[in-house]
Amino acid sequence: MSPSVPPSKGAPAHPASEAGRRALFPAATDAEWSDWRWHQRHAVRNLAQLEKYVPLTPDERAGVQETSSLFRIGISPYYLSLIDRDHPLCPIRMQSIPVRAEARIRPGELADPLGEDKTRPEEAIVHKYPDRVLFLALDTCSVYCRHCTRRRITKGGEAELSKEQMRRGIEYIRRHPEVRDVLISGGDPFLLSEERLEELLAPLYDIPHVEMVRIGTRVPVCLPMRVTDSLARLLRRYAPLYVVTHFNHPKEVTPEAREACERLVDHGVPVENQAVLMRRLNSDARIIKELSHSLLRIRVRPYYLHQMDVAEGCEHLRTPISKGMEILQQLRGHTTGLAVPHLAVDLPGGGGKVTLQPDYVLERGEQKTVFRNYKGERYDYPEPEETDCSCPYDSVWQQKRWG
Numbered sequence: 388m389s390p391s392v393p394p395s396k397g398a399p400a401h402p403a404s405e406a407g408r409r410a411l412f413p414a415a416t417d418a419e420w421s422d423w424r425w426h427q428r429h430a431v432r433n434l435a436q437l438e439k440y441v442p443l444t445p446d447e448r449a450g451v452q453e454t455s456s457l458f459r460i461g462i463s464p465y466y467l468s469l470i471d472r473d474h475p476l477c478p479i480r481m482q483s484i485p486v487r488a489e490a491r492i493r494p495g496e497l498a499d500p501l502g503e504d505k506t507r508p509e510e511a512i513v514h515k516y517p518d519r520v521l522f523l524a525l526d527t528c529s530v531y532c533r534h535c536t537r538r539r540i541t542k543g544g545e546a547e548l549s550k551e552q553m554r555r556g557i558e559y560i561r562r563h564p565e566v567r568d569v570l571i572s573g574g575d576p577f578l579l580s581e582e583r584l585e586e587l588l589a590p591l592y593d594i595p596h597v598e599m600v601r602i603g604t605r606v607p608v609c610l611p612m613r614v615t616d617s618l619a620r621l622l623r624r625y626a627p628l629y630v631v632t633h634f635n636h637p638k639e640v641t642p643e644a645r646e647a648c649e650r651l652v653d654h655g656v657p658v659e660n661q662a663v664l665m666r667r668l669n670s671d672a673r674i675i676k677e678l679s680h681s682l683l684r685i686r687v688r689p690y691y692l693h694q695m696d697v698a699e700g701c702e703h704l705r706t707p708i709s710k711g712m713e714i715l716q717q718l719r720g721h722t723t724g725l726a727v728p729h730l731a732v733d734l735p736g737g738g739g740k741v742t743l744q745p746d747y748v749l750e751r752g753e754q755k756t757v758f759r760n761y762k763g764e765r766y767d768y769p770e771p772e773e774t775d776c777s778c779p780y781d782s783v784w785q786q787k788r789w790g
């Protein structure tokens with residue numbers, strides 16, 4: 388992949404992927420390595436292939452065997468090249484190679500932790516919130532994440548949508564004028580051909596009440612060579628379109644990932660990140676802070692830090708709620724506000740997202756509110772004398788705007 392733009396100031400340049408590529412895929416030519424379809428064809432998909440590249444621990448070997456009927460394995464050569472072959476707690480390894488705990492389903496864990504199937508009026512559509520829908524476009528990914536909470540779909544039971552299912556999904560949105568925001572996900576929509584992606588984006592763009600589209604993808608993290616100029620140009624044609632990606636650890640912010648994200652941004656496609664907090668993988672304020680700083684350096688906004696969903700086989704990766712709050716407390720005030728993601732819990736069973744933050748209010752009174760700041764110091768905030776907060780000009784503005 389040839390650089391399209393000069394790197395941003397201070398962009399990460401650690402050579403993990405280059406060294407890994409030389410060690411694991413020495414025969415791959417530059418042309419092959421920069422071809423995302425080559426990575427798809429050479430993805431590691433079973434135990435025998437995996438053992439050729441990584442000396443597995445007994446726990447990992449048993450994990451691969453015991454989860455084989457539950458969730459598929461798939462690791463792109465690029466993502467595999469980032470693995471620390473000497474350390475089983477390498478964050479790349481923990482996200483892509485199963486361990487035995489993943490095969491154990493605990494009481495209370497859910498196959499559909501966000502209750503999406505209860506609000507799925509069409510195969511392609513989840514309509515849970517009033518003004519937005521999730522559009523499930525396909526079931527395949529470049530890497531099958533061990534923390535995936537949509538594995539009931541990505542385990543392979545559902546294929547790429549047929550043209551008819553896609554048409555019905557688009558028609559549903561057309562019939563629902565309250566839908567102003569469409570999040571396309573799956574699976575990973577960036578694995579669709581550009582032709583297929585356009586078959587989806589063009590009709591959505593033509594629906595007057597759809598104001599914006601978001602695409603959820605792990606491709607910039609796991610298969611960055613897929614983000615070609617041609618893909619970025621296509622996405623830009625359908626602005627406002629936001630890419631929501633999913634970096635979980637600063638080790639993933641490689642020169643290749645930077646190039647993918649900056650290519651999108653340079654084409655006018657904003658990129659934001661949703662990380663998942665995972666026990667022993669990134670459950671530490673220092674790591675989350677480094678992740679946020681690394682993302683900001685490549686012009687990706689750290690947006691959400693998700694508490695792990697109560698999904699089947701993920702118990703071993705879940706953190707106590709208090710850990711996320713503690714991390715936020717160590718970020719807020721100690722670094723740039725843009726580097727502090729929202730801490731979100733998606734309530735089990737379909738209750739929707741709520742956000743959490745440490746409590747900075749010490750006392751609430753009619754005259755003043757007493758806060759503590761990030762250093763623990765007390766500050767008074769006086770209430771104003773006038774408390775009428777109505778906005779009389781708003782009716783005028785609405786009249787002028789909507790006629």
Ligand code: SF4
Nearest residue numbers: 528531532535574605
């Ligand atoms: S890329 Fe997303 S949908 Fe695919 S396995 Fe990972 S978390 Fe699940």
